[in-house]
Every structure is written in structure tokens, then in C-alpha cells.
Amino acid sequence: MTNSLPEMAEIWQQTLNWQPSDHQQAQFQRLYHLILEGNRQLNLTRITDPQEFWEKHLWDSLRGIALKGEFITSLKEGASVIDIGTGAGFPGIPVTIIAPNCTITLMDSTRKKITFIETVLTELALTNAKTLVARAEEIGQQSKHRQAYDVALIRAVGTASVCAEYTLPLLKQGGLAIIYRGNWTEDETTGLENAVKQLGGVIEAIEKFTTPLSQSIRHCVYLRKVATTAVQFPRATGVPTQKPL
Template identity: 75%
Template sequence: MTNSTIPLLPEMAEIWQQTLNWQPNAQQQQQFQQLYELIVVGNRQLNLTRITDPQEFWEKHLWDSLRGIAPHGQFLSSVSENAAVIDIGTGAGFPGIPVAITVPNCKMTLLDSTRKKINFIDEILTELSLSNAKTFIGRAEEIGHHPQHRKTYDIALIRAVGNAAVCAEYTLPLLKKGGLAVIYRGNWTEEETKSLQNAVNQLGGVVESLEQFTTPLTKSIRHCLYLRKVVNTPGIFPRPVGVPTQKPLSVQNDNNY
């Protein structure tokens, strides 16, 4: 599907190369364009994103999605080796769909609890012929206990979902030992690092790195946190639906719940 009334995305080949040491091939650029068009059209029925300007979409949805899997400007080697990847709370498909387009060898699962959004993403996957991605309707608190998902993934991506301790509780149970959680954040403080550390310790992980970077067009400051799973997560985690957000692990510990 193409829509002549929707503008073309900028190609930004130089910026891709300078920031990620990569640039999309012609097919990937076409898939990015199709994704953009489908989301602009889908936005008329579903509240998917407020970001529809082509340059803003490129920076905040495409570039930002891929920057998360490319710390220090290099794609994670683990993401390309037939890695099992899950995008938790994918919403309109970010960061999972751009990652699936960019890394065709990975096996991407797009998780969201909203059926309408998942139905829409299924249409996108068909339109873009993305055979390496599939969807799943559910909540992280529930699938974290499902044998099909627990300890199954090499990489877990999570963007714009709860605070960092909540994100850790959603991601770490799903990872294999040695797996990596990538938490996309805007602002970040030293205080948050301490409370996250507390949560991650309980979940069988370590904070491997925290990266601050600047977006290429608007020069906004963003952060990505990388959590490595080092031992199995205790069976009580993730806690039931609603509990992680109401009583984040770090707060729970500090207040002796």
C-alpha cells in the first residue's frame, strides 16, 4: 500500500552511517516508508502515536528504536544471530518493528495487551512481508510465568512502559540466563540508578551499562539501560498484574512491605 498524500520519510543515510555505522538498503528504506504510511493512516482510527511529522517520525520512532540495540554506535552482536527478541508493550510497534526490519535474522515477538493494536500490527507485518515477526496478546506479568515465554528470549526490549524497576520486573523473567534487557528512557537520575540496582539484584540481573546519548536532529538527551541476566529469576516474579506498578520492587524493599 502507498498513499500519495503522505510525504516521504527523509533517508538520512549519512546520519545512519555516522551514528550507527549502518544504513538501510533500498528494501529496508521502502519498508520504513510503508510502516510510516500505515501508521499515519491507522492513526485516524486508533490512537497510535502523536508523532506523524516525517522528520520527527524518523528520529523518535525509527532512529531511536535502532539506537537502543546499538550501544556506542554498534549493533549488538547478539541481536543478529537468530536471536529470540521480545518487545514488551509494543504499542504501535516500536521498537520491535524497526528492529525486525533491520535485523532479518532475529525472531521478533511483539507483545501488547490491547487487541486492537495487535490486530493493527498483524496487518503491518503482512503488508511489510515481515516473516521474522509475530504478535502475542497478553500482559508481561502473566506471560512471565508461561513456560512458552519464561527464560525463552535472548533480548527483551521495553520502551515507554512504567519506571525502570517495573521494566526490570517485566523483562528479566522472560530472558534466558545471559540474556539482555534494553530499557529505553528519556530522562534519568542517579537516584533512579540506585533504586533500579535494588530491583535488579532481586530479579537475578545486573546493570551492565547505562548509556546517555543525544538524538541527531533535535539534540534531545535520551538514555538506554542494559540489564544482563546472570542467574534465574525467583519464581515469584513477575508479581500479579498491577502489583509491579503499584509497588515497584525498589520502593517495596525500601519501605519494608
């Protein structure tokens, strides 16, 4: 098979105290191939080199769901998870692969991307995931989705305060939002604290780490939902981006 993904068992073990089973490794490999194929029709990702794909899509996706070097406990207990703006399926599909007890909703506003993801779920026989074509501002006001999730993942979408406004309304009391970032500054923390307070959350942790192959700096911001989000949030489509809290 051309373009085989590296296995990286030692790095998985050292960084996340975990490694994929043979079955999960095969699913990662198949996912990689499906994305390379899908890239011909859709602009899914610029990252196609096997090592880079492993680091920036697989490892990075799973590093986000680990706090202090271990996967967050709610994933073992069958949490209800939503990935907002999943795009080509990251971080949601790798999380679906490693957390079979959880129900994962992969959400994107682009129908073509969701159609592609549905093919992937079928090909990988992932029955614990479902898809949703929607915008975060809309579903945040729908009773079916509002306060319905234990964990909300959001990567490569808007500023941190926008991410907070997209995620916190969807979380149950005690739920966790995980915001994936590249760089992060103290000023961003201050700005985010203000937004999070209005949305019924607190910043639980900000973790800085380097990626294992390219030594790039990454951050994950963890928000805990501690109070009910006020009814006016999330605001109408486009408003969170134009007028961040």
C-alpha cells in the same frame, strides 16, 4: 508520494555505523504510511511529521539496540527477541526490519493495536515477527515464555524497576534487557540496582545520548541476566506498578 520520510543515510552511518538498504528504506516508508492511515481509527502516535517520525520512532528504536555505537551481536546471530508493550510497533517493527535472522515477538495487552500490527507485518512481508496479546506479568509465569528470550525491549512503559520485573523473568541466562528512557538520574540507578539484584540481573550499561535532529537527551539502560529469577517474579498483574521493588 506525499509525506516522504527523509533518508538520512549519513546520520545512520555516523551514529550506528549502518545504513538501511533500499528495500529497508522502502519498508520504513511503507510503515510510516500505514501508521498515518492507522492513526485515523486508532490513537497510535502523536508523532506524524516525517522528520520527527524518523527521529523518534525509527532512529530511536534502532539506537536502543546499539551498544557503544554498534548493533548488539546477538541480533546478527538470530536472537529471539520480545518487545513488551509494543503499542504502535516501536521499537519492535524497526528491529524486525533490520534483523531478518531474528525472531521478534511483538507483545501488547491491547488487542486493537496487535490487530493493526498484524496488518503491518503482512503489508511489509515481515515473516520473522509474531504477535502476542498478553500482559508481561502473565507471560513471565508461563513456561513457554519464561527464560525463553535472548533480548527483551521495553519502551515507554512504567518505572525502570517495573521494566526490570517485566523483562528479566523472560530472559535466558546471559540475555539482555533494553529499557528505553528519556531522562535518567543517579537516584534511579540506585533504586534499579536493588530491584535488578532481586531479579537475577545486573546493570551492564547506561548510555546517554542526544537525538540527531532535535538534540533531545535520551538514555538506554542495559540489564544482563546473570542468575535465575526467583519464582515469585513477576508478581501478579498490577502489583509491580503499585509496589515497585
